[in-house]
Amino acid sequence: MRVVVLAALILLQVAPFMPAGAVNPDEMLADPVQEARARELSKDLRCLVCQNQSIDDSNASLARDLRVVVRERIKAGDSDSQVMRYVRDRYGDFVLLKPPVQPSTYALWFGPLLFAILGMIGVTLFMRRRPASLAPPALSEAERRRVELLLAEVKDGDGRLTP
Amino acid sequence: MRRLLYFLPLVLFAGIAVYFYLGLHRDPRAVPSALIDKPVPDFALAPLAGRANGRETAGLATADLRRGEVTLVNVFASWCAPCRIEHPQIKHLAEVLKVRVDAINYKDKPEAALDWLVRLGDPYGRIGADPDGRAAIEWGVYGVPETYVVDRQGVIRYRHVGPVMPHDVEQVILPLLRRLGR
Numbered sequence: 001m002r003v004v005v006l007a008a009l010i011l012l013q014v015a016p017f018m019p020a021g022a023v024n025p026d027e028m029l030a031d032p033v034q035e036a037r038a039r040e041l042s043k044d045l046r047c048l049v050c051q052n053q054s055i056d057d058s059n060a061s062l063a064r065d066l067r068v069v070v071r072e073r074i075k076a077g078d079s080d081s082q083v084m085r086y087v088r089d090r091y092g093d094f095v096l097l098k099p100p101v102q103p104s105t106y107a108l109w110f111g112p113l114l115f116a117i118l119g120m121i122g123v124t125l126f127m128r129r130r131p132a133s134l135a136p137p138a139l140s141e142a143e144r145r146r147v148e149l150l151l152a153e154v155k156d157g158d159g160r161l162t163p
Numbered sequence: 164m165r166r167l168l169y170f171l172p173l174v175l176f177a178g179i180a181v182y183f184y185l186g187l188h189r190d191p192r193a194v195p196s197a198l199i200d201k202p203v204p205d206f207a208l209a210p211l212a213g214r215a216n217g218r219e220t221a222g223l224a225t226a227d228l229r230r231g232e233v234t235l236v237n238v239f240a241s242w243c244a245p246c247r248i249e250h251p252q253i254k255h256l257a258e259v260l261k262v263r264v265d266a267i268n269y270k271d272k273p274e275a276a277l278d279w280l281v282r283l284g285d286p287y288g289r290i291g292a293d294p295d296g297r298a299a300i301e302w303g304v305y306g307v308p309e310t311y312v313v314d315r316q317g318v319i320r321y322r323h324v325g326p327v328m329p330h331d332v333e334q335v336i337l338p339l340l341r342r343l344g345r
Contacts, residue, residue: 092303
């Protein structure tokens with residue numbers, strides 16, 4: 001019991017911040033399955049008045065009209081893709097919030113991949129042209145003797161280096 | 164040769180920068196119409212109720228735009244301020260240049276629309292009343308005013324979004340009408 005009350009209280013606090021869309025009760029379809037489909041489709045359709053909102057989010061009157069059209073088409077028995085085609089035929093690709101993959105959008109979809117590949121080629125070429133080993137050159141005979149001398153001094157003495 | 168290669172990123176950057184700079188000056192609100200070079204959509208609108216006698220009192224439907232005449236279709240509403248701004252240009256096109264201009268009266272009250280036409284002048288041929296904006300959706304209208312150029316075969320050739328200003332008439336609409344052979 002306590003859990004239920006707690007859950008209800010939490011929901012009461014959170015509910016105002018949950019995305020509810022702009023759908024009015026009078027627009028909704030009686031069939032919850034159809035209504036759910038309409039909601040999903042509406043989320044992918046751009047409101048042309050506010051442009052960066054979906055028709056599901058927008059309060060513009062055109063968005064409302066389009067929500068009603070989407071539901072009309074669903075009620076008429078259209079499949080999801082038929083509904084999208086119906087709106088797209090009238091408002092163009094711009095109405096789709098997710099741009100379709102087609103020749104005019106290849107640059108958009110595959111451009112980043114192209115740049116990533118170019119970058120990798122560039123890095124590979126750069127790596128290849130670098131000298132194979134970065135190990136320091138070997139000591140000369142004079143240097144080696146001096147090092148030995150120094151090490152011997154450290155061992156013999158109190159650890160301080162004295163010339 | 165290798166030296167030149169070092170400039171490649173700079174050249175790429177310059178190209179992209181110019182592209183974006185030009186993009187800044189384009190109007191993001193002007194969405195290209197999906198109906199360009201497509202036939203006029205199926206629609207049929209009742210006439211604007213109570214329009215004065217002596218004018219065409221029929222409504223507007225698809226067949227009316229397939230009668231072999233180049234026609235402008237102006238989507239307007241009495242509540243729309245930019246429509247008021249473009250109205251002198253629409254009148255000029257219809258009355259002085261004798262272009263056929265039909266209209267879709269978008270989401271308007273008939274009395275308000277009539278009053279508007281009486282006060283500002285009524286240059287239109289047919290007017291179809293679209294009280295719920297459903298026919299406008301068939302046209303892909305997303306705001307008022309919008310103006311479409313329909314050729315003799317009833318094919319949409321151009322859409323203008325927003326008020327038609329004098330320079331739009333001179334630079335775009337008239338040359339297009341001339342090309343369409345009117």
